Amino acid sequence: RALNASIQAPSGLEEPCFLKRMPTGNIGISFTPRETGEHLVSVKRLGKHINNSPFKVTVCEREVGDAKKVKVSGSGLKEGQTHADNIFAVDTRNAGFGGLSVSIEGPSKAEIQCTDKDDGTLNISYKPTEPGYYIVNLKFADHHVEGSPFTVKVAGEGSNRKREKIQR
Numbered sequence: 212r213a214l215n216a217s218i219q220a221p222s223g224l225e226e227p228c229f230l231k232r233m234p235t236g237n238i239g240i241s242f243t244p245r246e247t248g249e250h251l252v253s254v255k256r257l258g259k260h261i262n263n264s265p266f267k268v269t270v271c272e273r274e275v276g277d278a279k280k281v282k283v284s285g286s287g288l289k290e291g292q293t294h295a296d297n298i299f300a301v302d303t304r305n306a307g308f309g310g311l312s313v314s315i316e317g318p319s320k321a322e323i324q325c326t327d328k329d330d331g332t333l334n335i336s337y338k339p340t341e342p343g344y345y346i347v348n349l350k351f352a353d354h355h356v357e358g359s360p361f362t363v364k365v366a367g368e369g370s371n372r373k374r375e376k377i378q379r
């Protein structure tokens with residue numbers, strides 16, 4: 212808790228880093244590179260630099276996350292069915308480093324499941340309970356991937372909830 216880290220990009224942008232205890236007992240630092248060049252990683256204990264801090268880290272072009280290089284495929288981005296798994300695939304292998312985020316908006320909540328294949332690809336499925344149009348937002352390194360947001364028409368039976376009009 213007394214240890215913290217931040218990274219300063221060549222442009223001067225400074226962001227916090229994530230610290231994680233590794234199985235070896237060492238502390239690992241993770242960050243998402245947003246630009247190429249020499250970065251400075253500052254590690255401080257109780258506000259004071261530890262030995263050799265700040266550390267220099269060089270980020271090359273292929274390591275910077277690029278949402279335009281993410282590939283998506285699958286019918287789940289075009290059409291869907293209620294009460295069924297609607298699946299699409301995401302391939303980040305050529306996109307550098309970055310976090311992936313998925314959100315789905317529509318007439319009902321859609322349960323989302325991600326299956327990471329541990330090779331830079333994953334399958335995403337969602338299961339809406341009401342028919343209608345859904346918006347699937349897919350971002351990599353904080354930017355929409357090509358084609359996102361996707362508009363998906365979901366067909367099928369609803370959950371048959373009865374609506375009553377109550378008058379006072």
